[in-house]
Amino acid sequence: MLQLKNPDLLRKQSYINGQWVDADSGNTLDVTNPANGETLATIASLGAEETRRAIEAANAAWPDWRNRTVKERARILRDWYNLIIEHVDDLAAILTAEQGKPLSEAKTEITYGANYLEWFAEEAKRAYGDVIAPPSDDKRIVVIKQSVGVTASITPWNFPSAMIARKVAPALAAGCTFIAKPASETPLSALALAVLAEQAGIPKGVFNVVVGKSSREIGAEMTSNPLVRKFTFTGSTAVGKKLEAQCAKTMKKTSMELGGNAPFIVFDDADIDEAVKGAIICKYRNAGQTCVCANRILVQEGVYDAFAKKFSAAVSQLKVGNGTEEGTEVGPMINPGAVEDVKALVEDALSKGAKTLNDGGPSDMGECFYIPTVLGDADDTMRLFKEEIFGPVAPLFKFKTEEEAIRLANDTEFGLASYFYSRDIGRIWRVAEGLEYGMVGINEGIISNEMAPFGGIKESGSGREGSKYGLSDYLEIKYLCMGGI
Numbered sequence: 001m002l003q004l005k006n007p008d009l010l011r012k013q014s015y016i017n018g019q020w021v022d023a024d025s026g027n028t029l030d031v032t033n034p035a036n037g038e039t040l041a042t043i044a045s046l047g048a049e050e051t052r053r054a055i056e057a058a059n060a061a062w063p064d065w066r067n068r069t070v071k072e073r074a075r076i077l078r079d080w081y082n083l084i085i086e087h088v089d090d091l092a093a094i095l096t097a098e099q100g101k102p103l104s105e106a107k108t109e110i111t112y113g114a115n116y117l118e119w120f121a122e123e124a125k126r127a128y129g130d131v132i133a134p135p136s137d138d139k140r141i142v143v144i145k146q147s148v149g150v151t152a153s154i155t156p157w158n159f160p161s162a163m164i165a166r167k168v169a170p171a172l173a174a175g176c177t178f179i180a181k182p183a184s185e186t187p188l189s190a191l192a193l194a195v196l197a198e199q200a201g202i203p204k205g206v207f208n209v210v211v212g213k214s215s216r217e218i219g220a221e222m223t224s225n226p227l228v229r230k231f232t233f234t235g236s237t238a239v240g241k242k243l244e245a246q247c248a249k250t251m252k253k254t255s256m257e258l259g260g261n262a263p264f265i266v267f268d269d270a271d272i273d274e275a276v277k278g279a280i281i282c283k284y285r286n287a288g289q290t291c292v293c294a295n296r297i298l299v300q301e302g303v304y305d306a307f308a309k310k311f312s313a314a315v316s317q318l319k320v321g322n323g324t325e326e327g328t329e330v331g332p333m334i335n336p337g338a339v340e341d342v343k344a345l346v347e348d349a350l351s352k353g354a355k356t357l358n359d360g361g362p363s364d365m366g367e368c369f370y371i372p373t374v375l376g377d378a379d380d381t382m383r384l385f386k387e388e389i390f391g392p393v394a395p396l397f398k399f400k401t402e403e404e405a406i407r408l409a410n411d412t413e414f415g416l417a418s419y420f421y422s423r424d425i426g427r428i429w430r431v432a433e434g435l436e437y438g439m440v441g442i443n444e445g446i447i448s449n450e451m452a453p454f455g456g457i458k459e460s461g462s463g464r465e466g467s468k469y470g471l472s473d474y475l476e477i478k479y480l481c482m483g484g485i
């Protein structure tokens with residue numbers, strides 16, 4: 001069982017209007033540890049009716065929250081940030097238990113998410129308006145910014161804490177109120193955030209967490225209720241499209257952080273050792289279960305053999321195990337189905353001519369474990385060229401020219417993250433400008449931070465999270481025209 005310094009962080013009820021509540025129906029769901037199948041907790045599983053009440057509570061809390069000074073909202077967000085940092089060990093233990101990632105990665109995620117609270121507590125003070133030169137001398141034109149309003153959010157299991165923090169931070173900073181629906185496989189981290197939100201003094205109704213296995217039912221209420229002015233989603237493109245369409249009926253403001261198919265390009269002028277290090281962390285972080293993981297590793301033919309040899313050797317050194325064990329670098333995948341999906345992608349690639357370059361594959365450590373795998377001789381006829389692997393498998397593709405690398409990289413409906421290694425300044429500018437992606441890592445495999453605009457183009461979604469751009473998703477622009485001057 002989970003050993004916490006502060007057991008109060010482990011909650012089995014949802015949090016609505018400042019109250020910890022069970023499901024009206026009495027329904028529950030089990031939260032299991034992917035490393036060993038152990039049931040961590042049996043918690044309340046809510047539905048549409050409770051979601052409607054959470055939305056109404058958020059709407060009732062909105063006038064007071066939006067009318068607080070931005071300094072007061074910033075202070076409360078800063079207090080929440082401080083409490084999260086103070087409890088990072090317990091929050092990481094909960095996260096690793098329910099999601100599987102190594103404790104070191106869980107601590108990084110908790111801090112990464114909290115950093116958005118710190119960032120937007122400050123950014124909100126810079127939500128500047130405008131005074132515009134009037135078209136005639138009897139008029140004065142002013143632009144002000146105001147909070148969008150009640151915001152509903154649905155987030156995935158792979159970053160069960162940071163994906164909520166990355167959304168609630170700008171929302172509350174801007175004066176919006178918020179309802180979070182975490183993935184039903186990893187709800188405990190969200191509930192722990194609510195415990196600390198309460199302690200930080202976030203008023204009742206401003207931040208709500210609704211947990212339920214009937215995500216379709218909860219999502220239907222969130223996307224159809226006219227009191228919800230903004231809907232923000234992180235998850236698969238397939239689900240994002242459905243939710244976007246559902247939001248259209250009431251013209252909600254939306255932001256969508258969806259799937260990816262990241263190219264990781266190694267040119268012949270790259271520092272190969274640096275490229276190997278970058279590819280390892282970019283591919284195998286969170287056992288490859290991130291939307292910005294390297295999905296296709298494209299290597300120029302002149303350095304292909306050298307890179308393949310060094311990369312495969314490094315992958316074979318990765319320590320796989322329970323995320324709580326010291327030194328574990330790759331934990332279990334989220335569930336047995338995810339392992340089956342990865343196995344199918346590998347089998348398809350092997351059937352079309354790919355070769356395994358190390359002794360990766362399914363593991364006898366448990367039904368959610370998959371040993372990090374490198375596939376050589378991959379090509380664009382294979383499913384994993386077009387599909388998001390979302391697991392610890394790295395296919396290597398060989399290319400000849402810079403133009404071919406850019407063409408292959410852009411041959412996808414996704415456009416979230418991309419990466420390349422080169423030390424030629426002309427090539428760096430040409431390739432960075434030629435890649436059709438929202439984000440480009442250059443000689444770098446980890447690019448996510450609160451100061452940068454995280455987001456994609458094409459079918460990877462819309463909107464940006466973090467940076468100075470992230471606040472605008474939660475603000476409305478209002479134009480005031482004064483006549484008779």
Ligand SMILES: NC(=O)C1=CN([C@@H]2O[C@H](COP(=O)(O)OP(=O)(O)OC[C@H]3O[C@@H](n4cnc5c(N)ncnc54)[C@H](OP(=O)(O)O)[C@@H]3O)[C@@H](O)[C@H]2O)C=CC1
Binds near residue numbers: 154217234259460
């Ligand atoms: N762009 C980004 O920043 C990120 C993108 N992703 C993408 O998400 C995928 C993996 O995450 P995964 O959780 O499997 O993604 P899903 O899209 O399946 O689920 C994401 C969230 O949506 C909920 N959900 C699923 N179906 C519906 C529905 N019909 N109506 C309302 N809510 C629904 C899930 O709830 P429940 O699980 O309880 O059913 C979960 O909370 C990958 O494609 C990955 O690329 C993931 C993280 C970040």
Ligand SMILES: O=C(O)[C@H](O)CS(=O)(=O)O
Binds near residue numbers: 159
């Ligand atoms: O959910 C994800 O994949 C995250 O967005 C990846 S990151 O922000 O932690 O890089």
